[in-house]
Amino acid sequence: MRGDFKARRPPQRPPWALAEEAFLDACTRCGACVPVCPTRIIVVVRGYPEVDFKRGECTFCGACAAACKDGALLTAESPVGPWAIKAQIAESCLPRRGVECRICGDHCSVTAIRFSPRLGGPPVAEVDAASCTGCGACVAPCPVNAISIT
Ligand code: SF4
Ligand code: SF4
Ligand code: SF4
Known part of the structure; x- marks a missing residue:
């Protein structure tokens, strides 16, 4: 196993x-x-x-x-952070296909998802890894499941 x-x-x-x-x-x-x-x-x-x-x-x-009383999860007071994972956006993201969408940005409480203007298409979603906490709040709202937390 x-x-x-x-x-x-x-x-x-x-x-x-x-x-x-x-x-x-x-x-x-x-x-x-x-x-x-x-x-x-x-x-x-x-x-x-x-x-x-x-x-x-x-x-x-x-x-x-x-x-957790068995030490598998450290306490939240631990100097070690909760995790190092970050959001990643796949090519299936709608703006990358020419469709306007900012849903993930609306759900990110730390504004870690920025939308960069570009010529010839809607602003593209990009994750600022330094700001992203890996909370996952952006995952479920994405209509095309383009976000993974890794
Ligand atoms: S919200 Fe996060 S920190 Fe709180 S119990 Fe659930 S997984 Fe643990
Ligand atoms: S919610 Fe999904 S499709 Fe919309 S901008 Fe964010 S990652 Fe792209
Ligand atoms: S995982 Fe959380 S902090 Fe990171 S981009 Fe998504 S909503 Fe924002």
């Missing part, structure tokens, strides 16, 4: 998770982090918790980390 996890790209664990191998060793699959998430983005896959941004965003409330 563990060989399966290590063969594929690691799933997105909840914030403040240990590095994947250490996480799998520490997590007892108790499920304590799942029900405490106010935005319900933590799901269980093969017994372990993963974040599914199609369900919503992470508010970095820290409830999941506080619920």
Whole structure:
């Protein structure tokens, strides 16, 4: 079973998770982090918790980390940040195909998605990686599923 996890790209664990191998060793699959998430983005896959941004965003409330008593998720007070993931926009993004759209920008509370004017087409969405927190709030609203958090 563990060989399966290590063969594929690691799933997105909840914030403040240990590095994947250490996480799998520490997590007892108790499920304590799942029900405490106010935005319900933590799901269980093969017994372990993963974040599914199609369900919503992470508010970095820290409830999941506080619920983990096995050390698989560090506490929200940890000097280590919650994660290093950022939003990425694929070529399927509507403005890149000549269709006006700013939906993702409307959902980003830190204005990390900028729309650069250009000749001959609508402004193109671009992520400012330095500002992006990886919260995932932009993922579900995108009408063409062009945003991934990686
Ligand atoms: S920090 Fe809060 S919102 Fe984010 S995954 Fe954990 S419980 Fe959910
Ligand atoms: S919501 Fe989706 S299609 Fe619209 S600009 Fe953002 S990434 Fe592109
Ligand atoms: S992941 Fe969050 S912070 Fe980053 S661009 Fe999307 S909404 Fe903005």
